[in-house]
Amino acid sequence: MGRPIVRLKDIADKTGFSVNTVSLALRDSPRIPQDTRLMIQQAAEALNYLPNHIAKSLVSRETRTIGLVLTSITNPILTRVAQAIELRLAERGYLTLFATSNGDHQDEKKVIEMFRSRQVDGMLIYPRGHRELDHIRRLRLAGYPVVLLVGDTDAEVDVVSMDARLGGYKAVRHLIERGHSRIGLIDGGQQRGNLEKQDGYIRALADAGIAWDAALHAVPAAHSVMAGYEAMAELMARDNGMTAVLAATDSMALGALRWTQQHGLRVPQDMAIVGFDNIEFAEHAATPISSIDYAVDRVTELAVDRLIALIRADGLPEVEITLIEPELVVRASSGGR
Amino acid sequence: MGRPIVRLKDIADKTGFSVNTVSLALRDSPRIPQDTRLMIQQAAEALNYLPNHIAKSLVSRETRTIGLVLTSITNPILTRVAQAIELRLAERGYLTLFATSNGDHQDEKKVIEMFRSRQVDGMLIYPRGHRELDHIRRLRLAGYPVVLLVGDTDAEVDVVSMDARLGGYKAVRHLIERGHSRIGLIDGGQQRGNLEKQDGYIRALADAGIAWDAALHAVPAAHSVMAGYEAMAELMARDNGMTAVLAATDSMALGALRWTQQHGLRVPQDMAIVGFDNIEFAEHAATPISSIDYAVDRVTELAVDRLIALIRADGLPEVEITLIEPELVVRASSGGR
DNA sequence: GTCCCTTGTATTAGCGCTAACAGCCTCCTA
DNA sequence: TAGGAGGCTGTTAGCGCTAATACAAGGGAC
Numbered sequence: 213m214g215r216p217i218v219r220l221k222d223i224a225d226k227t228g229f230s231v232n233t234v235s236l237a238l239r240d241s242p243r244i245p246q247d248t249r250l251m252i253q254q255a256a257e258a259l260n261y262l263p264n265h266i267a268k269s270l271v272s273r274e275t276r277t278i279g280l281v282l283t284s285i286t287n288p289i290l291t292r293v294a295q296a297i298e299l300r301l302a303e304r305g306y307l308t309l310f311a312t313s314n315g316d317h318q319d320e321k322k323v324i325e326m327f328r329s330r331q332v333d334g335m336l337i338y339p340r341g342h343r344e345l346d347h348i349r350r351l352r353l354a355g356y357p358v359v360l361l362v363g364d365t366d367a368e369v370d371v372v373s374m375d376a377r378l379g380g381y382k383a384v385r386h387l388i389e390r391g392h393s394r395i396g397l398i399d400g401g402q403q404r405g406n407l408e409k410q411d412g413y414i415r416a417l418a419d420a421g422i423a424w425d426a427a428l429h430a431v432p433a434a435h436s437v438m439a440g441y442e443a444m445a446e447l448m449a450r451d452n453g454m455t456a457v458l459a460a461t462d463s464m465a466l467g468a469l470r471w472t473q474q475h476g477l478r479v480p481q482d483m484a485i486v487g488f489d490n491i492e493f494a495e496h497a498a499t500p501i502s503s504i505d506y507a508v509d510r511v512t513e514l515a516v517d518r519l520i521a522l523i524r525a526d527g528l529p530e531v532e533i534t535l536i537e538p539e540l541v542v543r544a545s546s547g548g549r
Numbered sequence: 550m551g552r553p554i555v556r557l558k559d560i561a562d563k564t565g566f567s568v569n570t571v572s573l574a575l576r577d578s579p580r581i582p583q584d585t586r587l588m589i590q591q592a593a594e595a596l597n598y599l600p601n602h603i604a605k606s607l608v609s610r611e612t613r614t615i616g617l618v619l620t621s622i623t624n625p626i627l628t629r630v631a632q633a634i635e636l637r638l639a640e641r642g643y644l645t646l647f648a649t650s651n652g653d654h655q656d657e658k659k660v661i662e663m664f665r666s667r668q669v670d671g672m673l674i675y676p677r678g679h680r681e682l683d684h685i686r687r688l689r690l691a692g693y694p695v696v697l698l699v700g701d702t703d704a705e706v707d708v709v710s711m712d713a714r715l716g717g718y719k720a721v722r723h724l725i726e727r728g729h730s731r732i733g734l735i736d737g738g739q740q741r742g743n744l745e746k747q748d749g750y751i752r753a754l755a756d757a758g759i760a761w762d763a764a765l766h767a768v769p770a771a772h773s774v775m776a777g778y779e780a781m782a783e784l785m786a787r788d789n790g791m792t793a794v795l796a797a798t799d800s801m802a803l804g805a806l807r808w809t810q811q812h813g814l815r816v817p818q819d820m821a822i823v824g825f826d827n828i829e830f831a832e833h834a835a836t837p838i839s840s841i842d843y844a845v846d847r848v849t850e851l852a853v854d855r856l857i858a859l860i861r862a863d864g865l866p867e868v869e870i871t872l873i874e875p876e877l878v879v880r881a882s883s884g885g886r
Numbered sequence: 887g888t889c890c891c892t893t894g895t896a897t898t899a900g901c902g903c904t905a906a907c908a909g910c911c912t913c914c915t916a
Numbered sequence: 917t918a919g920g921a922g923g924c925t926g927t928t929a930g931c932g933c934t935a936a937t938a939c940a941a942g943g944g945a946c
Contacts, residue, residue, distance in 0.1 A: 219932060230896050235934065245894070265667045266612065267932035269603050270901050277646075277667075284632070291628035295621070298647055307663065309614075310635055310647040326644065330602045330614075437833040463829070470833050492800070496774040496807050498835030556902060567926050572904065582924075604902035607931050 218261045227255045238263075269331065277307050278519065279327035279335040283315045287435050287461055289489040289506050290338070293361065296512035297336060304520060306333070315340050321347055328356070334519045338362055342407060345369060352531075357522035359515050364408065365533050370522065372515035375535035376488075379504035380412025382540045383458050383486045386502070388420045390547050392456040392484060396428045398443040398468060400435055400460035409460050409488065427452040432464065440467025448475070456484035456546070462494040465501050469545065473498065485545040500543035510536050555598045564592045575600075606668065614644050615856065616664035616672040620652045624772050624798055626826040626843050627675070630698065633849035634673060641857060643670070652677050658684055665693070671856045675699055679744060682706060689868075694859035696852050701745065702870050707859065709852035712872035713825075716841035717749025719877045720795050720823045723839070725757045727884050729793040729821060733765045735780040735805060737772055737797035746797050746825065764789040769801065777804025785812070793821035793883070799831040802838050806882065810835065822882040837880035847873055 220238075224231045229252065237244045237252035238261075244252075269275045278301060282290055298308045309332060313320035320340050324347065327335055334357035339345060342364060352358050352369050363371035387395050397413050400406035414424055430447050432439035440459055444467065447454055459465035465487025469479060477483045479499045487494055490505040514534055522529065542548035557575075561568045566589065574581045574589035575598075581589075606612045615638060619627055635645045646669060650657035657677050661684065664672055671694035676682060679701060689695050689706050700708035724732050734750050737743035751761055767784050769776035777796055781804060784791055796802035802824025806816060814820045816836045824831055827842040851871055859866065879885035 217932090221932080231932090232897080232934080233895060235932095236895095239934090243894075248894085262662065262666050264932050266603055266606050267901090268934080270607055270903090270932080271934050273901080275603065280647075288625060288628070291625070291631075294628075294647075295649065298649060302648065307667065308647045310617075310631075310645045311639065312632065312635060325599065329599045330644065437829050441833070466830065466833060470835075473835060492774050493803065493830045496778070496803060498807075498810060554902090558902080568902090569904080569927080570925055572902095573925095576904095580924075585924085601902050604931090605904080607902080607933090608904045610931080 217264075218259045219264070220261075222259060223252060223256050223261060226259065227252055273331075274333050275331050276305055277309055277330070277332050279309045279311065279324075279330075279332040281320065281323055281327070281335060281337040281339075282310075282312050283338055283340060284312055287463065287489070288491050288493075289461075289508070292506075292508045293512060296508050297516060300512055300516040304516070306520075313338075313340055317341075317344055324348075324351065334358065334523050336361055336515060336519060342367075353528075355528060357519055357525075359519045359522070361511070361515060363533070365535070367533060368531060370518055370532050372511060372518055372534045373536070374506055374511055374538050376406070376408035376538075377412040377415075378535070379488060379538040379540075380409040380458070381416045382412075382538070383488075383502075383504055384413050384416035385419075386540055386542065387456045387458070387484060387486060387546060388416065388422070390456075390480075390484065393420075393422055394425075394428065394453045394455050395422075396430070396447045396452075396454045396457035398440055398447070398457060398459040398464050399429060399431045400464075406460050413458060425452070428454055435461045435463055437463050437467040437470065440464025441471050442467070444468040444471040454483075456480075456486070459485070459487045462487035462489050462491045462501060462503055465503070465545075466493060466497055469497055469499060469501060479545050480547045484547060486540075490541050495541075495543070497545075499545050500548075502543045502546040502548060503541050505539045505541050507536055507538060554601075555596045556601070557598075559596060560589060560592050560598060563596065564589055610668075611670050612668050613642055614646055614667070614669050616646045616648065616661075616667075616669040618657065618660050618664070618672060618674040618676075619647075619649050620675055620677060621649055624800065624826070625828050625830075626798075626845070629843075629845045630849060633845050634853060637849055637853040641853070643857075650675075650677055654678075654681055661685075661688065671695065671860050673698055673852060673856060679704075690865075692865060694856055694862075696856045696859070698848070698852060700870070702872070704870060705868060707855055707869050709848060709855055709871045710873070711843055711848055711875050713743070713745035713875075714749040714752075715872070716825060716875040716877075717746040717795070718753045719749075719875070720825075720839075720841055721750050721753035722756075723877055723879065724793045724795070724821060724823060724883060725753065725759075727793075727817075727821065730757075730759055731762075731765065731790045731792050732759075733767070733784045733789070733791040733794035735777055735784070735794060735796040735801050736766060736768045737801075743797050750795060762789070765791055772798045772800055774800050774804040774807065777801025778808050779804070781805040781808040791820070793817075793823070796822070796824045799824035799826045799828045799838060799840055802840070802882075803830060803834055806834055806836060806838060816882050817884045821884060823877075827878050832878075832880070834882075836882050837885075839880045839883040839885060840878050842876045842878050844873055844875060 220231045220234045223234045234252050237249045301308050311323040336359050338361045349368050360369055360371045362373045427450050430443040432443040465485050472479050472483050487501050487503040490503040494501040494503045557568045557571045560571045571589050574586045638645050648660040673696050675698045686705050697708045699710045764787050767780040769780040802822050809816050809820050824838050824840040827840040831838040831840045
């Protein structure tokens with residue numbers, strides 16, 4: 213490869229100053245007179261000098277890099293989150309190292325180790341599950357700035373997240389207000405806030421005096437449109453009197469909608485549908501789908517703010533859990549407009 | 550933050566060996582006898598040692614990091630590409646530094662400089678446009694491994710990409726075969742392969758003896774569903790006798806479909822629709838949409854292979870342009886099945 | 887003219903690691 | 917028993933940069 217690497221030394225040789233003087237001049241130190249500074253800066257420009265960030269990091273002990281750990285991105289909302297985070301971090305002068313855990317606990321641990329080895333200044337993590345946060349807690353205790361992008365009040369690590377429980381609650385309450393009492397749940401499995409969604413669902417039902425009914429509960433293997441379609445088929449086959457359904461992601465809600473279309477059900481008259489995340493395709497579906505909005509901007513902004521606050525902090529600040537109240541966007545699929 | 554950093558020195562102090570011996574032992578050098586090696590490795594484990602990748606990079610002159618430059622991710626296909634790339638690079642021991650250019654030329658340049666400054670081993674770039682590749686060509690000439698993820702045969706830089714021109718050609722030929730001659734084009738502007746798509750469109754028409762008609766051409770500002778919807782409205786308002794439409798992305802195709810639904814047009818009888826990228830939501834739309842498949846797996850695999858080959862290469866290998874022939878997936882929106 | 891202070895610069899050390907080399911044993915061979 | 921060969925480990929230097937310190941020259945105050 214042999215790239216032509218221009219170092220401070222080369223500028224020093226060219227201008228006749230020492231490496232240290234060049235370093236100071238390029239950093240606009242007042243200790244170097246203006247004339248000298250300009251001359252050195254011009255020489256640097258002429259040589260097309262680019263500072264070696266690696267060497268700088270070794271000295272300064274900060275890389276200005278943060279690690280973003282995601283599970284596999286099947287859910288479109290995660291990509292929006294990732295992009296928004298990258299953008300906000302870039303604004304603050306940080307680059308984003310990116311890795312996916314594939315929803316596997318061992319992989320998640322390995323990825324975090326890699327990031328540590330590369331001396332990232334902090335990490336934003338979508339953990340695989342809520343039950344296994346010990347390794348992340350240890351990270352925090354070791355003084356590593358970490359913010360989880362999903363979590364609960366008992367995480368013992370900083371969290372900035374959409375309040376999925378409240379989202380589930382709001383969605384179901386909305387359906388109950390529209391007169392539904394047999395409300396299905398297409399769940400998302402153990403991953404990423406779905407236990408909270410399920411919990412919100414259960415509480416809203418309970419508050420209305422409606423008991424949990426396993427016959428109304430489906431847990432597909434994936435989060436895809438197809439998974440939603442099949443879950444809907446399964447629920448309908450059970451002949452459970454269902455008149456409304458809540459899906460843990462909009463993709464699955466779209467799958468459910470598709471099933472109703474193909475089987476001659478009218479939405480919302482025969483079947484009301486509510487999804488999660490409020491992705492673009494939910495709004496523009498054949499029947500626009502009501503959805504719990506993810507508030508990507510607020511979540512990512514607060515998460516990045518918090519992470520940078522942790523990086524700048526001295527000691528080990530108190531854990532802060534920020535759950536953002538999500539809005540329900542009512543559309544035709546649940547009788548809106 | 551003051552994290553407790555364990556260095557080789559700490560292991561050396563604990564075991565009584567020198568730093569160098571420790572370093573060799575941890576790298577399983579045959580020059581260190583087995584017993585010593587084991588003992589040192591255990592000590593390292595006990596201290597929870599993690600090698601400092603930054604320091605290693607400074608010496609080895611490789612960071613095992615590659616930079617991925619994307620335009621803004623509104624197009625869902627880009628996120629799939631990004632994820633697939635991250636995965637393949639991870640398999641080969643590389644981490645992915647991630648940055649978006651926002652479709653701005655200056656930002657693109659700045660991002661590339663940042664990556665250089667951070668000594669990435671190579672870059673994968675979705676350039677903003679095809680007309681401004683000079684800075685990337687210079688990168689290549691300076692010996693930097695670069696692969697473009699979109700491009701044309703005259704790029705003078707390595708390219709691995711879907712053959713968008715051929716995709717456009719195939720889509721239009723398909724529509725012509727189904728009897729259409731007034732075929733609209735909802736274009737994607739100058740960005741990311743859309744000039745090629747347009748060119749394919751024009752050639753297919755020309756081959757069938759049909760002239761280009763500006764009245765059938767719309768160029769929305771974005772790639773969103775809404776943009777497709779509005780472009781469709783604009784095309785229909787022109788009263789141009791259009792019976793089929795090709796959209797440069799599936800998102801826009803979905804917008805076009807939505808317009809037809811709201812205005813009582815039957816698809817495909819009154820209006821055939823074909824999109825690009827074959828995203829999940831195209832397949833499961835109210836009327837499943839025909840689409841040119843992106844072949845994410847092949848593109849990303851070949852791109853990563855090529856990049857790593859360039860990284861390992863000695864000199865400056867010949868430019869290699871790989872355009873992958875895309876398949877047309879015919880669905881109901883253009884009369885399939 | 888001495889002293890001190892400022893100004894501008896060079897020198898040195900060190901970040902954590904690797905690579906090249908040097909040195910000291912022990913053991914074998916002639 | 918001298919001499920060499922190997923095995924094992926330590927020493928030194930250097931990656932490109934920054935920070936601390938040293939130092940030389942010039943200018944003022946007394």
